[in-house]
Amino acid sequence: MATIVFMDHDEGAFNPNSLGVLAKAASLGGEVTAFVGGSGIDDAWAGGLGAYGASRVLVADDAALAGLPQPLVDALEPHAREADTVLFGAGVVSADVAAGLAARVGSGINCETTDFTLGEGGVVAVRPALGDTVMVESTFASSPAIILGRANAFASEPTGSGTAPVERVAVTVQEWSSAARMAGREQAETGGVDITEADVLVAFGRGIGGPENIPVVEQLAKALGGEVAATRAVVDAGWTSYSMQVGQTGKTVSPKLYVACGISGAIQHKVGMANAGVIVAINKDVNAPIFEFADLGVVGDVLTVMPKLTEALAGR
Amino acid sequence: MNIAVCVKEVPSATSAKRLDPSTYRLDRSGDSELNPFDVHGLEEAIKLREAGHEVEEIVAVCMGRENAQRPLQKALALGADRVVLLTDPALAGSDISGTAYALATVLEKQNADLVILGQQASDADCYVMAAAVADHLRRPLVTQVASLSLEGGTLRAKRQTEHGYDVIEATLPAVISVSDAINTPRLPSIKAIMGAKKKPTDQVSAADAGIDPSRVGEGGAKSVVRSVSPPPAKQEGRRIEDTGGDSAGAIVEFLAERGVI
Numbered sequence: 001m002a003t004i005v006f007m008d009h010d011e012g013a014f015n016p017n018s019l020g021v022l023a024k025a026a027s028l029g030g031e032v033t034a035f036v037g038g039s040g041i042d043d044a045w046a047g048g049l050g051a052y053g054a055s056r057v058l059v060a061d062d063a064a065l066a067g068l069p070q071p072l073v074d075a076l077e078p079h080a081r082e083a084d085t086v087l088f089g090a091g092v093v094s095a096d097v098a099a100g101l102a103a104r105v106g107s108g109i110n111c112e113t114t115d116f117t118l119g120e121g122g123v124v125a126v127r128p129a130l131g132d133t134v135m136v137e138s139t140f141a142s143s144p145a146i147i148l149g150r151a152n153a154f155a156s157e158p159t160g161s162g163t164a165p166v167e168r169v170a171v172t173v174q175e176w177s178s179a180a181r182m183a184g185r186e187q188a189e190t191g192g193v194d195i196t197e198a199d200v201l202v203a204f205g206r207g208i209g210g211p212e213n214i215p216v217v218e219q220l221a222k223a224l225g226g227e228v229a230a231t232r233a234v235v236d237a238g239w240t241s242y243s244m245q246v247g248q249t250g251k252t253v254s255p256k257l258y259v260a261c262g263i264s265g266a267i268q269h270k271v272g273m274a275n276a277g278v279i280v281a282i283n284k285d286v287n288a289p290i291f292e293f294a295d296l297g298v299v300g301d302v303l304t305v306m307p308k309l310t311e312a313l314a315g316r
Numbered sequence: 317m318n319i320a321v322c323v324k325e326v327p328s329a330t331s332a333k334r335l336d337p338s339t340y341r342l343d344r345s346g347d348s349e350l351n352p353f354d355v356h357g358l359e360e361a362i363k364l365r366e367a368g369h370e371v372e373e374i375v376a377v378c379m380g381r382e383n384a385q386r387p388l389q390k391a392l393a394l395g396a397d398r399v400v401l402l403t404d405p406a407l408a409g410s411d412i413s414g415t416a417y418a419l420a421t422v423l424e425k426q427n428a429d430l431v432i433l434g435q436q437a438s439d440a441d442c443y444v445m446a447a448a449v450a451d452h453l454r455r456p457l458v459t460q461v462a463s464l465s466l467e468g469g470t471l472r473a474k475r476q477t478e479h480g481y482d483v484i485e486a487t488l489p490a491v492i493s494v495s496d497a498i499n500t501p502r503l504p505s506i507k508a509i510m511g512a513k514k515k516p517t518d519q520v521s522a523a524d525a526g527i528d529p530s531r532v533g534e535g536g537a538k539s540v541v542r543s544v545s546p547p548p549a550k551q552e553g554r555r556i557e558d559t560g561g562d563s564a565g566a567i568v569e570f571l572a573e574r575g576v577i
């Protein structure tokens with residue numbers, strides 16, 4: 001059983017989802033190889049993955065590997081071909097590498113995986129599907145099996161101590177892989193409110209209609225003594241800033257109360273807030289997935305309900 | 317330049333979603349629609365044309381059942397010039413691997429400078445098809461694009477990661493997938509709906525497309541469902557229908573009962 005875990009990282013920090021998958025793989029016994037691709041990788045830092053259960057670490061170090069998925073597929077491919085299983089934690093780059101690798105080596109891929117077992121009988125992966133209404137257990141008809149975990153599905157505590165031996169590997173980048181270039185990063189602004197600290201969050205999505213209605217959300221948040229948060233759709237659309245975003249590529253929050261206003265409840269949003277104590281959803285679409293996991297679902301027009309609720313809270 | 321937009325036929329939002337207990341495949345017998353995430357891809361292609369880029373042709377490419385012709389009419393009404401429907405019983409049961417290979421085989425013949433996919437399909441909830449297609453086509457890739465511009469033979473795209481926004485440039489021909497916030501799709505006019513009926517729709521079989529049958533369908537699937545079970549039971553939430561804001565009192569009561577206010 002040769003298992004490789006792809007380690008996503010940024011600015012000297014491993015993605016907690018990658019660490020979680022590594023720790024889970026190691027907990028199943030057997031040798032687990034961690035693969036770290038990037039530019040200017042420090043051996044001691046990479047070797048530190050021993051604390052998460054890696055028995056050895058492969059380091060592919062090349063300027064081409066900084067943050068773009070296709071050169072990483074090139075670097076990983078020869079090692080993946082030797083493996084029975086290649087595991088990925090949730091992440092934007094990880095997902096691209098996992099799928100690119102699956103196409104390259106002709107493998108099956110399981111996405112949104114929340115649990116897996118590795119054994120002589122083969123790999124079994126479990127994923128919730130159809131809006132988390134069924135649990136689907138899959139096996140693989142070819143090798144290597146490729147698994148892409150769900151965000152926050154695997155905890156990332158260190159499982160052991162010590163360091164793992166590091167081995168540097170050669171990289172050959174395909175010509176088409178260099179046709180995309182990183183031109184810059186628009187960093188999330190820091191400072192301001194930290195939504196992960198708030199006891200009450202009133203979050204809004206595209207259902208509030210437009211940025212002109214954000215003050216209505218703010219008033220409700222104020223009446224509840226909480227802060228405002230948002231979905232990716234409204235952040236991408238430029239209505240508010242990235243630091244407000246809850247979900248897979250935003251923040252993970254667990255307030256005592258989460259009020260979702262005009263939010264569909266897409267899985268990538270859910271993974272960031274499903275651990276809130278009490279979830280209230282206001283949405284006019286009775287079929288919205290958010291109602292599947294809200295403690296209180298209010299089917300109605302959010303722009304009517306929010307001000308009335310603010311008023312009722314003030315009257316207490 | 318030519319643009320190909322991948323569009324999928326999915327069960328409509330209002331139809332109950334279930335897996336067929338004997339085949340473990342999605343029950344597609346109910347109403348279907350164009351995957352709402354793919355409509356953003358079509359809209360982006362049309363916007364590029366409207367922005368003055370010389371877009372000779374926008375082709376919508378679909379792998380799906382013969383029934384997909386109906387939702388594909390919407391793609392034409394929205395502004396696609398032509399559709400290609402890859403349909404063959406041999407393709408049913410394809411996994412991500414098989415679907416990416418089949419789509420790429422059809423796309424290879426479309427001579428597209430830009431291939432656009434949606435961020436995910438609403439039935440399968442994976443968001444990996446673009447990366448797999450790009451690898452088959454050996455073209456540069458940018459996924460989850462939240463804003464897009466073109467200049468000469470290069471595209472410039474912004475995409476969100478766990479750290480904020482990356483700005484990525486890629487040389488055409490390229491493959492991208494678009495975020496559902498990249499644009500607000502228009503509704504087709506009556507005239508466009510009528511006009512759609514006159515646009516060409518090609519229907520091709522797996523053999524027509526040159527697809528190796530051993531790599532697709534249930535037999536070619538590399539990911540095999542072994543069993544299906546209900547999720548862990550959880551407590552049903554409470555539900556209120558609101559009219560004109562009359563739920564406010566009940567919401568306050570609920571919050572007080574739960575001790576959060």
Ligand SMILES: Cc1cc2nc3c(=O)[nH]c(=O)nc-3n(C[C@H](O)[C@H](O)[C@H](O)COP(=O)(O)OP(=O)(O)OC[C@H]3O[C@@H](n4cnc5c(N)ncnc54)[C@H](O)[C@@H]3O)c2cc1C
Pocket residue numbers: 092204205206207208209230231232233234245246247248249250251261262263264265266267268269272282283284285288300301302303435436443460496
């Ligand atoms: C790799 C990846 C990572 C992602 N990461 C994140 C993430 O971190 N966070 C995140 O949020 N998303 C993330 N997404 C996006 C996610 O898939 C959804 O697209 C997004 O969460 C949808 O946002 P929304 O609910 O605001 O918009 P929509 O899905 O458009 O939902 C709007 C809702 O408002 C309702 N509505 C409309 N008008 C009204 C009204 N007047 N009154 C009441 N209700 C109304 C509608 O019925 C609808 O349900 C990610 C996607 C991918 C592929």
Ligand SMILES: Nc1ncnc2c1ncn2[C@@H]1O[C@H](COP(=O)(O)O)[C@@H](O)[C@H]1O
Pocket residue numbers: 324325341342344379380381382402403404405406407408409410411415
């Ligand atoms: N008759 C068919 N022809 C072409 N593609 C199909 C057909 N039936 C299903 N598909 C596609 O094959 C994939 C797997 O389908 P299913 O097994 O029905 O979930 C999906 O992308 C479907 O759209």
